Amino acid sequence: MSVPMELEYEKFIEQLTDTKPQILIFGLAICLFMLVGILRILFGGKRGKSFLLYGPSGSGKTSLFAQLKSGTPPKLGTTTSMVANEATFPIAGSQGPAVHVVDLPGHPRLRTEIDNYLPTTRALLVVIDSVDFLPTARNTAESIYELLAKPSVQKKRVPILVVCNKMDRTSAHSIEFLRKRLEKEIEQYRTTRSALKDTKESDVGGLRLTKKNVPFSFAICTNPIMFCGISVVNGDVSGVNDFIKSNA
Numbered sequence: 730m731s732v733p734m735e736l737e738y739e740k741f742i743e744q745l746t747d748t749k750p751q752i753l754i755f756g757l758a759i760c761l762f763m764l765v766g767i768l769r770i771l772f773g774g775k776r777g778k779s780f781l782l783y784g785p786s787g788s789g790k791t792s793l794f795a796q797l798k799s800g801t802p803p804k805l806g807t808t809t810s811m812v813a814n815e816a817t818f819p820i821a822g823s824q825g826p827a828v829h830v831v832d833l834p835g836h837p838r839l840r841t842e843i844d845n846y847l848p849t850t851r852a853l854l855v856v857i858d859s860v861d862f863l864p865t866a867r868n869t870a871e872s873i874y875e876l877l878a879k880p881s882v883q884k885k886r887v888p889i890l891v892v893c894n895k896m897d898r899t900s901a902h903s904i905e906f907l908r909k910r911l912e913k914e915i916e917q918y919r920t921t922r923s924a925l926k927d928t929k930e931s932d933v934g935g936l937r938l939t940k941k942n943v944p945f946s947f948a949i950c951t952n953p954i955m956f957c958g959i960s961v962v963n964g965d966v967s968g969v970n971d972f973i974k975s976n977a
């Protein structure tokens with residue numbers, strides 16, 4: 730090494746050793762933060778802005794949409810939705826920011842519309858009828874499973890809230906009953922599906938839903954899945970409000 734270069738090198742080492750440890754830690758923290766950001770973009774993807782109301786026909790999605798928007802359930806009742814109903818508004822009664830909410834029609838033929846909305850979905854709310862649940866249990870379980878199997882839902886770990894509506898009715902099933910029944914139906918569907926298609930559960934959507942050889946349960950899903958009980962007619966939708974607030 731020539732003399733001037735040697736001097737430069739020594740100066741550089743001197744500067745490095747002079748640097749305060751706090752500055753080094755700060756620099757490392759920034760690098761780590763950037764690395765996490767890059768990994769999230771590459772492997773996770775950013776979630777969108779919409780809160781999607783999804784679920785069987787008649788479960789109360791449009792009623793809930795109106796309640797969230799205006800703070801009261803629709804006075805003139807509702808009719809079966811034929812198209813998606815969407816708007817951006819601050820949730821009535823909460824101090825949070827405006828959020829974009831989409832109410833999807835529950836009719837099985839119109840439900841496929843969900844694929845258009847998933848890329849911009851922030852969180853999913855699966856609204857079920859806690860009274861008239863059993864006739865739709867299998868269908869609902871299947872559609873929850875299909876949702877969970879979608880790479881866009883899994884990769885972005887889209888949070889899901891299963892909203893058990895109509896809790897004002899005395900014949901409403903308990904949240905625990907609804908959760909267990911859905912888990913049972915999903916497990917059955919998953920087993921039949923893998924037997925028919927000769928695929929392993931881990932192949933569904935190219936990603937794994939739950940741990941291998943473990944019966945399906947919401948608790949061990951890769952997506953955060955929560956349950957809450959509400960009654961739109963009584964204006965008791967705090968479980969939904971809290972979920973939206975914590976994910977807005």
Ligand SMILES: Nc1nc2c(ncn2[C@@H]2O[C@H](COP(=O)(O)OP(=O)(O)OP(=O)(O)O)[C@@H](O)[C@H]2O)c(=O)[nH]1
Nearest residue numbers: 786787788789790791792807810835895960961962
């Ligand atoms: N008892 C009771 N009835 C409710 C409640 N919420 C909604 N309903 C009633 O359930 C029926 C269906 O409600 P909608 O909001 O139209 O249901 P939906 O899920 O939008 O149905 P689709 O548009 O067909 O998918 C209406 O008669 C509502 O008045 C509730 O909390 N309790």
Ligand SMILES: [Mg+2]
Nearest residue numbers: 790791809810
């Ligand atoms: Mg509707």
